[in-house]
Amino acid sequence: MEGRARVRLVPEGRELDVEVGGGVTARRLLEELGMNEEMAVVLRDGAPLLPEDRVRPGDRVEVVRVLSGG
Amino acid sequence: MAKCSVCQAPAVAYVRVQRRYLCRQHYLEYVEAKVERAIRRYGMVGRGQRVLAAVSGGKDSSTLLATLSRLSGRLGFELIGFYIHLGIYDYSEKSRRAAEELAAKLGVPLLALDLREVLGMGIPELAKTSRRPYCSVCGSVKRYVINAAAVELGADAVALGHNADDIAVYNMKSFLSQDLEAISKLGAKTDTVEGVAVGRIRPLYLVYEKESFLYSLLSGLPFLHEECPFVDRRQLEVELKEAVNRLEDKSPGIKMQMVTRLAKRIGDYPRPRGEVSRCPSCGLISSGGECSFCRITRRALGRPMGMEVRRRIRALAAEMGLLRASQSHS
Ligand SMILES: [Zn+2]
Ligand SMILES: [Zn+2]
Numbered sequence: 001m002e003g004r005a006r007v008r009l010v011p012e013g014r015e016l017d018v019e020v021g022g023g024v025t026a027r028r029l030l031e032e033l034g035m036n037e038e039m040a041v042v043l044r045d046g047a048p049l050l051p052e053d054r055v056r057p058g059d060r061v062e063v064v065r066v067l068s069g070g
Numbered sequence: 071m072a073k074c075s076v077c078q079a080p081a082v083a084y085v086r087v088q089r090r091y092l093c094r095q096h097y098l099e100y101v102e103a104k105v106e107r108a109i110r111r112y113g114m115v116g117r118g119q120r121v122l123a124a125v126s127g128g129k130d131s132s133t134l135l136a137t138l139s140r141l142s143g144r145l146g147f148e149l150i151g152f153y154i155h156l157g158i159y160d161y162s163e164k165s166r167r168a169a170e171e172l173a174a175k176l177g178v179p180l181l182a183l184d185l186r187e188v189l190g191m192g193i194p195e196l197a198k199t200s201r202r203p204y205c206s207v208c209g210s211v212k213r214y215v216i217n218a219a220a221v222e223l224g225a226d227a228v229a230l231g232h233n234a235d236d237i238a239v240y241n242m243k244s245f246l247s248q249d250l251e252a253i254s255k256l257g258a259k260t261d262t263v264e265g266v267a268v269g270r271i272r273p274l275y276l277v278y279e280k281e282s283f284l285y286s287l288l289s290g291l292p293f294l295h296e297e298c299p300f301v302d303r304r305q306l307e308v309e310l311k312e313a314v315n316r317l318e319d320k321s322p323g324i325k326m327q328m329v330t331r332l333a334k335r336i337g338d339y340p341r342p343r344g345e346v347s348r349c350p351s352c353g354l355i356s357s358g359g360e361c362s363f364c365r366i367t368r369r370a371l372g373r374p375m376g377m378e379v380r381r382r383i384r385a386l387a388a389e390m391g392l393l394r395a396s397q398s399h400s
Pocket of ligand 2: 168245349350351352360361362363364365374376
């Protein structure tokens with residue numbers, strides 16, 4: 001049950017594949033990307049995930065940084 | 071599947087500080103209640119007053135305009151939006167569209183000033199010809215133009231979209247350089263100086279940046295999620311924002327403590343020295359001599375343009391029927 005999820009970083013627009021094993025929580029995914037719940041929100045189909053919601057292999061999610069810089 | 075702690079509907083967000091889940095509707099109400107609490111606690115707006123909200127097209131201004139428009143009926147104030155087209159290429163075009171759609175959707179009148187129509191140039195050219203850093207020119211210009219609009223419209227307050235994270239970070243940044251005068255300006259509201267400067271209020275003072283983002287997203291309002299092309303990602307503010315959010319992650323609620331305690335002690339910080347005076351060129355606030363906007367435009371264009379900006383705003387306001395009766399002849 002190994003696999004990757006496709007992650008799009010917003011606002012950068014960069015996409016990357018992240019190893020999620022059999023699935024990781026949104027909170028864990030943010031940690032792996034060097035972020036946390038205060039800094040970014042994970043969206044699937046445009047809807048925010050709760051911290052404990054799982055991102056599974058084959059999922060496409062957006063990780064939206066909420067920090068405004070300007 | 072987690073359920074809303076109020077109504078048992080499926081939850082869309084988790085509020086860590088309160089350890090509870092909320093559905094879309096109750097999340098929106100939770101943020102609106104924070105804005106109302108800030109307005110009441112800090113005495114930001116009174117009945118019958120006119121509030122000019124600065125709208126940039128980003129998430130914070132979207133949350134600002136939406137929450138204020140929802141509260142304006144109950145709290146009895148009048149709301150007008152104000153947008154400045156800064157002439158920053160594609161970014162400004164997109165943000166203008168977002169601001170216009172937002173105001174239309176909320177049914178709030180929006181006054182939009184295109185800097186290029188008054189100055190013949192936008193921020194990039196203005197920064198180049200005046201040989202000053204982009205972000206500092208942009209900051210001065212926005213501050214000036216927003217205040218000028220508020221004066222011309224006879225507004226009682228200017229509402230800015232700074233959220234709790236912004237305030238916490240400016241506070242820390244100023245603290246690091248021991249710029250205590252700068253901290254004195256980080257309260258929830260500043261005073262009006264009759265005739266030259268309209269007081270500013272920060273209705274999102276108690277709203278976290280993430281909450282502001284989720285509010286815009288969940289309410290389905292248009293907002294531009296893109297950064298200004300001139301933003302410098304290495305700047306200290308960005309580093310501090312990350313540091314504050316790591317603290318918040320470890321000790322939920324620490325940001326809220328920072329801003330509420332700051333608001334309590336704001337009067338203990340020294341005000342900037344020097345008298346408040348009138349710019350000899352445009353008549354608005356200056357800290358002695360010509361104001362920074364008139365100086366920048368004088369360097370770039372050979373003459374101070376404050377008066378022109380004021381005239382243009384007045385004309386736009388008259389076209390939209392927004393001039394207050396007491397002002398229409400002066
Ligand atoms: Zn609910
Ligand atoms: Zn001036």
